Amino acid sequence: MQVISIYWCRKDFRLDDNPALFNCLKESREEDTLFLPLFILEDYMTKGDPINQYSYTSRVLLSKILPKFADNFTEFSVINGKISQVLTKLSKHYNVKVYVNDDVHPDFYKQIKKIKENGLNIKVYQDSLAVDKETKTITGNYYSIFTPFKKNILAKFIDTKIILKSNPDSKINYLSKNAIEKIFNKKDLVKNTEKDILKEFKDTRLIKVGKNTIDLDGIIARPELNHVYTNEKEVLDIFKKYIKNDGLINYKDKRDFLKNTNSNMAIALAWGLISAGILMREIKNHHADLNHLGVQTYISELIWREFYKYILYHNSTVLNEEFQKKYRNKIEWRENKEAVKFFKLWVQGKTGYDIVDASMLELAKTGQMHNRSRMIVASILTKNLGIDWRWGQEYFRSILADLDDASNNGGWQWSASVGSDPKPIRIFNPYTQADNYDTDREYRNKWLDKDYKLEAIIEHKQARQEALIRYGLLNNKHKDHNQHHLFSD
Ligand SMILES: Cc1cc2nc3c(=O)[nH]c(=O)nc-3n(C[C@H](O)[C@H](O)[C@H](O)COP(=O)(O)OP(=O)(O)OC[C@H]3O[C@@H](n4cnc5c(N)ncnc54)[C@H](O)[C@@H]3O)c2cc1C
Structure with a gap:
């Protein structure tokens, strides 16, 4: 044969x-x-x-x-x-x-x-991963905390070896179309056009959260995706331009501000239009000084991506359950009927926290969302609204253009304070976050209707108290804080 x-x-x-x-x-x-x-x-x-x-x-x-x-x-x-x-x-x-x-x-x-x-x-x-998936601590265990993982792999990550560019030219001996048509039914061979590929899918937008099926088309319009880049040359040009315009040099100082667009590489990485190794090659080609804080912070974020992939690879159940055992089946998420009502308002950008609503509308309209916004909306969903992080993970899975199951899961578990790399429990204050990162309201003005005016579904102070009880940090009867584990911002 x-x-x-x-x-x-x-x-x-x-x-x-x-x-x-x-x-x-x-x-x-x-x-x-x-x-x-x-x-x-x-x-x-x-x-x-x-x-x-x-x-x-x-x-x-x-x-x-x-x-x-x-x-x-x-x-x-x-x-x-x-x-x-x-x-x-x-x-x-x-x-x-x-x-x-x-x-x-x-x-x-x-x-x-x-x-x-x-x-x-x-x-x-x-x-x-650009680095070895089997990387272990000196005691022979897999890492579960970011900083020591990063310390171990940083030098190897910077030195990632690149495989040469492939050249699938006509000199290669292709298996002919005719030969393939003899083996497969006509209906199973899909024409390689945008229209023909789309035809293969059911044209629905259903998601399942808890026991509920929600038809997203019934509550929010479909995102506009024409702005997304679609080939590797375009992506490389964007990244080169980003570096040339001092994107990396300014990264540390600017990355959290909502009017700032960061490198926009996540979609390309998620679809494999570029690899982490190529990003590192370009960074090294342009920056002799890898010790610059901006450059270092950017590399560190790329390593967060590596870290979450590593975590998922070694802990395949995290997609459905908390990384930290002590939280599994321990948090009493909001009761189902009310949770569905709140969840839909969150999806629609109608929570009454203006920074959350602006962020959710950015996501619904473009399939993208700034990292700071993701952290804010995820904290509000899980802490203020008391809704299971798995519901948020599912909505993001259904809409993100840069969907990466490992980073999405890592981001949600981090926001719900149940993931790897445990930190004190964070309850974001949506007003402080808005003041700090959308100082001139440019972001909110961009995404919210001119006449936007909504009351918060739950007043923040009350929501915070309820979150503390839910996480076992505040005794319902005695209201005594276990401040040691609490971090508010
Ligand atoms: C709840 C939640 C869900 C998320 N879901 C995803 C997801 O599905 N896919 C995804 O790629 N990122 C996800 N992130 C991480 C982060 O928000 C995006 O990577 C970032 O917003 C992408 O924009 P950028 O490419 O301009 O990033 P830049 O700030 O320019 O960063 C450069 C690259 O570093 C990586 N990176 C940056 N921040 C993080 C981070 N916190 N965790 C992991 N990698 C990071 C990304 O690959 C990114 O492209 C999530 C974060 C949260 C809080």
């Missing part, structure tokens, strides 16, 4: 520093095999339960990014189905070798297990 080398493309839409693609092409050339670049529109993304399918934002972005990436190749196949079934079908006609970049999501490893059980040859390349 002839051999085919399959590049299984997932969310890694770039030619530069793409280990699975690079090695697939290299071995295909060296061993004179047929080359097949492939994206699988997995059943779980498109055909399953409409609640679990790809979110509206993800399917719109996928339909824009995938065809542009495929333009780099002479042939590129998009196939409906399940990866293990698609590979099994191909293996009846060819000797199959599969190349894929890794992921830290637990579902990825279930897929790999199944592929291996079917006797197929698959090579998984580390790409999710």
Whole structure:
């Protein structure tokens, strides 16, 4: 049987520093095999339960990014189905070798297990983290706290090795379209255009929070996503410009202010349009002085991303349960019916805390939100409104353009004070936050209606007291604070 080398493309839409693609092409050339670049529109993304399918934002972005990436190749196949079934079908006609970049999501490893059980040859390349996923403390344990993790990996992260740019030119021997059409049903081969990809998804926007299914279309309009960049060249140019305009030098001083847009690299990282290694290469090319505080702070944020991926990889249950055992099933979140009412107001930007409402409207309208805003709205949802952090995580999953399950989970668990890297419990004061980070009201004026005027659903002082009781820091009867564990800002 002839051999085919399959590049299984997932969310890694770039030619530069793409280990699975690079090695697939290299071995295909060296061993004179047929080359097949492939994206699988997995059943779980498109055909399953409409609640679990790809979110509206993800399917719109996928339909824009995938065809542009495929333009780099002479042939590129998009196939409906399940990866293990698609590979099994191909293996009846060819000797199959599969190349894929890794992921830290637990579902990825279930897929790999199944592929291996079917006797197929698959090579998984580390790409999710720039540093070794197996990094351990000197006592041989996995890290759970950011600062020592960062200390251990910083030098290695800065020195991240880059894989050469891939060149899928016509000299490579592609598996022909005809050959693929002989193996798969016509309906399973998807035309690689924005319109045809979108057609494969159910056009709904349902999310499940607790026991409730909420139709987002019933409460908030769909985000406008045309502003999002969609290819790796565009992304690299944006980052170079950001550095040239002193973005990194000013990063530490400006990053928290809401009128400031930061590097805007999260979407590119989440969709694999750029890698952390390439960002580091560009930083080093431009900044001889890596000791500058602005540059250091930026690198530190990139390492937060590494850290959350590392945490998810080694603790796959965190997507559904608190990292800290002492909080599992211990916090009494708000009672269901009232929680649904408050949750919908939060989603719609109608909480009456103006900074929260402006932030939620930014998210609803663009699929993006400033990091400071994310911290504020997450604190208000979990602390002031007493709503389970999993509900917030789910809404963000359904709308963020830069959705990264590890960072999203890390951000929510941090905000709910139940995650790794334990800190004193923080209860953000939305008014102080607004005064500090939206000093001239520019951000609120941008996102709120001119005649915005709403009362807070729960007055902040009262909400704060209730949060303290919920977290066991204030005894309901005696009202004695356990100040030791409390941090307010
Ligand atoms: C509740 C909550 C949910 C979040 N969900 C996500 C998510 O789904 N995807 C995501 O990429 N980030 C998430 N973040 C982190 C952060 O808000 C975004 O990475 C940041 O706003 C992206 O904007 P930027 O690219 O301009 O960031 P910059 O400030 O320019 O930072 C550069 C890069 O560093 C990384 N980074 C920065 N801050 C963080 C952080 N706190 N945690 C992890 N990585 C960070 C990102 O990759 C980012 O692109 C979340 C934060 C919170 C509090």
